[in-house]
Amino acid sequence: MTPLEQVWHAARCDPAALSRVTVTGGDPQLPSVYRVARLATAVIAAEALAAAECFRVRTGREQHVEVAARRACVAFRSERYLRIDDGPAPELRDPLTGFFETRDGRWLQLHANFAHHRAGIVTLLGCADDPASVAAAIRNRDGAELDQALGDEGLCAALIRSPDEWAALPQAQALANLPLLEIERIGDAPAMPIGDPAGAAPLSGVRVLDLSRIIAGPVGGRTLAQHGADVLLINGPHLPNIAPLVIDNGRGKRSATLDLREPNGRDTLRALLGQADVFLQSYRPDALAARGFGPGDAARIRPGIVYVTVSAYGHEGPWSTRRGFDSLVQSASGIAWTEARAAGQAKPRHLPCQALDHATGYLAAFGAMVALQRRAREGGSWLVRVSLAQTGRWLQSMGTLDDGQRTHDPAFDEVQDALLTMDSPFGKLTCTQPAERMPETPPRWARPPVPIGTDEPRW
Template sequence: MTGTRAAWAALGGDPALLSRVEPVVRAGVLPARLPVRELARACVGGCALAAAELAAARTGRAVPRVRVDDGAVAAAFTSERQLLVDGREPVNFAPLSGFWRTGDGGWVRTHANYPHHRAALLAALGLSADSGDSADSVDSVAARIAERPAVDVEDAVYAAGGLAVALRTPEEWAEHPQGAAVAERPLLSRERIGEGPARSLPALTGDPLLPASGLRVLDLTRVIAGPVATRTLALLGADVLRIDSPRLPELPDQHADTGFGKRSATLDLARRADLRTFDELLAGADVVVTGYRPGALDRFGLAPLALAERRPGIVVARLSAWGDYGPWAGRRGFDSLVQVASGIASAEGSPERPGALPAQALDHGTGHLVAAAVLRSLTEAMAGGGTWGVSLTLAQTAHWLTGASLGGAPGDASEGAPEGASEGEDSTCPTDDASPWLAETDSPLGRLRHALPPVSLAGGPDNWSRPPGRWGTDTPEWR
């Protein structure tokens, strides 16, 4: 349990509680050269243990045992690929999102799933926004990128408001100013950022055991990592209300995957009436989770210290790709791009072509760590009060994956049974079939086949209380 121990320590948890974790190790899941399986297991284990700790604080009983099954973890970490909507497979990457060969013999990866990012990419390359995603536009993009060095493409696309990252080796990333800045920081930051009374939460009753019941979470996140965090809090009983701008609609399949357990509403915070509605929601919130690039929401009074002043006792969790430090502090980013910049794609690939992890593990891992950090902060607020701030980045999770503290190393795809595996459990049970950890649910979006939640504690929930509804159609109010 090297990785789980490291994650729990980063969360500030009591090491004695690690004895409550029961791992089920399955060979063959999430195969990679880097220790992806250990990272996934550690992030989910830390989250489940944080949930169990909060449950114990609210029941006055012993911390429930938690079970971390590699099969469930692997299915959840690939949830966007496990999803079926009325039997249809999801669309996860648009034609203009992917690897491209550059003029200096290198590679660059683009992300153009959203229309505004696709338009920015085309503009940076001097192509018409009307090009769309046709085969001709793919060929045109390839030809334009093939004329230029990788770093030039990276700089030009970012300058235009798009997303493109040059492939770097781990050594090149370590020498890059942003890589060096990431390496100087811990896996996550969780600190008391203001005063606040000791949090009083009612005793838990009923079945299943829901550690986050009665808590209200404002979800200001997009794409995978942030929505995974809030989806997890919803599983554990929180009333999660996701707020999006009506001018930035979500991708339908992405919403279907990460919208379980939540409600979804739209507010344009640039409009006075909508901002007033948002402020009313904030007045009743216990947790705010943001997933936009650093500083993007500050003008609405949503910087952590501003929130601490406006709402003493709240937990503020921030998630970004690169962090709020270093030369890339203002840049947008996604899991696939962080893999390319940080050397992961180089380590997982070959001299002929870059590779990728078997899952969007930076997204899913970071999302579970965000939820864990929120839960731990709530437990500590019950004991000693305070306003808590949490900060995580995909780049820091990537640095953890490529380091030595997970108990693996590049090129080591075989991990033994973790320390502390329970007697009698088959700790080497292989699986390449996710079906035991999938379910089918009817929803307003159609019949969904989806991954079940991997966070499991004795007496706790085994599925979400509600399927995703239609994006942006809920009323922006608390239940």
């Protein structure tokens, strides 16, 4: 069974629809021992075919979807290829984000792209706030002990583990009992059509609340937007962001701010939720439930809601509430270890793109569209769960390529045919095109990204 077939069958979709998709090209497309192109084409073909099915359900019109491996891998590096006014590639990483060697000869990755995470790391280490001081402090600590201490403080780090070490952990064992993605009915509601019956795009008239930041969740919202959904991004005014990612993943979205710590902010979100079709969020499991916006709460406020949750390490197991990002999951689960071994080096090595983030984002959009089809057919409120760690486990199951790292790494100038330009409040943007080809409903972003808080929090 191909990875696309695995996704399609995991979601219990109609196998006959697979005859309406063509995937061309394969691995390797990027310098990695992992089958990144196989992952990219599978998730992009799945979400594109789900969009085509939404359109077919509404209009009766079929179309054939095409996905090329090269374009899919370009899309998987969208933040890397972003340019503003023909300037240089934006900087995405804090200097403290990276690999550090520990006293016992292990490697630890820090993730310090948010200022408060960086400050917390420096405080815990009791050192000066610069890379040399941090490296020296980490060389005086054992890896597993420091990894645990950082995790206990809610900071972002991961001990580099081999796949076997990861598999022995309770968290990995919890994930082994979960499917790649879950689409569950969580409440009763009458059947509802998918968006506007007269709409020209698959998701015309579908309202999406996007409460996510950085890459995975925002890619999910961006994907729904490219198929015509009305996506309203909701940020907390106090929450940090990474400016280039706001731009890259804000395409097609409006942007508002609400402070969910305040009653007025929660009241406004409830009112928006009462008229939404999809609620997409990437807070840690149970974080929004504490504010009254867990899956069950959402289903009571808006019977018929499709609630999509994106997490780092999954919703079960001792790490379910641990903070995590794509690179940390790669480090913890053995991906960075495997890439380093293949390169013949001791220092860990990540994938050549944020593959877990992007794949999980596309899976989130896929799950949302499948759930919308089920709601149209049988009614109900629906919960979709995806996680970076489950996606990473799936990628690892695809096996490795002996000489994958020798593959040429395509530069910006070599991917111009897969890019587009658009004017925006940030300046002229050069960014990736949607990877899929859909002749009846070509995916596109109807609006450029906007600064956070540009729009009012209303439909």
